[in-house]
Amino acid sequence: MITTALDNAYRRYAAKRPISEQLHARARTFLPSGTTRSVLDFDPYPFTVASAAGCRLTDVDGLEYLDYLGDYSVGLAGHNPAAVREALAAVLEKGWSFGAVAAEEAEVARMLCERFESMDLVRFTSSGTEANLVAISLALKAADRSKVLVFDGGYHGGFLSFSRGRPSLNVPFDAVICDYNDLDSVREAFAQWPEQIGCVLLEPMLGSGGRIQADAGFLEGIRTLCDENGSVLVFDEVQTSRMSYGGGQALLGVRPDLTTLGKYIGGGLGFGVVGGAEKLMLQIARGGERSYDHSGTFNNNRFSMAASSAMLGTVLTRSSLDALFERGEDLRKRADHVLREHGFQATGWGSLMGFHPTDTPIRRASDLAGLDRRPVELLFHEMLERGVYTGKSGFATLSLPQTPETDDHFLTALEESVRVVAKAGF
Ligand SMILES: Cc1ncc(COP(=O)(O)O)c(C=O)c1O
Structure with missing residues (x-):
């Protein structure tokens, strides 16, 4: 059932992103799998960003995303500070x-x-x-x-x-x-x-x-x-x-x-x-x-x-870093609460967070080694569908331009998404 749900998610994703699809097809001619940074590659193809500001990205098909990936932690200050x-x-x-x-x-x-x-x-x-x-x-x-x-x-x-x-x-x-x-x-x-x-x-x-x-x-x-x-x-x-x-x-x-x-x-x-x-x-x-x-x-x-x-x-002042850390600790606890109702959990420290499809304790990489990652991929697509961009393998990273309102949007999207994943048979 997870496979069917993922296939449907790919179809829904592709229907909204025809220009990204064309650009990706062209990129594949010149770049191995159409990318020059493996971590940004995902199925069915990554969307192409046209512009970014603060904690928002806009792609070439005109879709807007609330950015909770933060370029895998590069984007602490948001876009174009x-x-x-x-x-x-x-x-x-x-x-x-x-x-x-x-x-x-x-x-x-x-x-x-x-x-x-x-x-x-x-x-x-x-x-x-x-x-x-x-x-x-x-x-x-x-x-x-x-x-x-x-x-x-x-x-x-x-x-x-x-x-x-x-x-x-x-x-x-x-x-x-x-x-x-x-x-x-x-x-x-x-x-x-x-x-x-x-x-x-x-x-x-x-x-x-x-x-x-x-x-x-x-x-x-x-x-x-x-x-x-x-x-x-x-x-x-x-x-x-x-x-x-x-x-x-x-x-x-x-x-x-x-x-x-x-x-x-x-x-x-x-x-x-x-x-x-x-x-x-x-x-x-x-x-x-x-x-x-x-x-x-x-x-x-x-x-x-x-x-x-x-x-x-x-x-990167002392106070901005301390506030980011505190907000991250708080948001992760709230995310963990939402996820645990459906057999997932949130790990992390401060403003860096991971989502995992298990409720058993995670202390080392081998605790994650045997897990089916498809539920995380589906979670990623469901978040995208709700306009929130996170990491394809279940990462979220906070940035300074985010606000309590964007955090609420993120949490609501997470709650709705994990419910869909649970329903898909996880
Ligand atoms: C902990 C850690 N060390 C090193 C690197 C490599 O940094 P760069 O991608 O700038 O080479 C990364 C990148 O993700 C990282 O997360």
């Missing part, structure tokens, strides 16, 4: 791609080091993936070891994706995969490879792997194991840094050696950061004892630097 627009306009006036230093990069670095207690120094990259590649490389070089300990379901970029049993295009780091929230599995790995594990890389909340919060004591336990074994602790805060002014780490009270950032801080432009302890970061200082080059044509691209300067300087 004035502060970023003005910063970009100033760059257009003065020029870009100097092949030389501009003042903004040091200013952005200063603002980040001021916010993140664990950051003595930072370097910029073009993406979160690249930031993680640099972080792992710095950690392994410093420890003079070869293995990276990661977690099942951990997503650190297109080339650093660690879901057991799923094919990947990963770079060939020697990865040891443990289970999230299972400190014993980490202890066992260290017992087996005490001299080889050079770093532990993890998200303070398993993000793309299901938006699963870390249990109390899990991150502290990992901190201790890293210290006992001479291993570098890397927090990937590409998603979770939005939890407070000083990131997820400030809320949790655990200090990593290196941290990576990206997404929303760049205001919607390509952006990544690796930052942390001076001793580790100085490996890429010129003339140091161990002096590695770390280059990248776009590391200081002026648009990203200007956008992140505006974001850090005016948008």
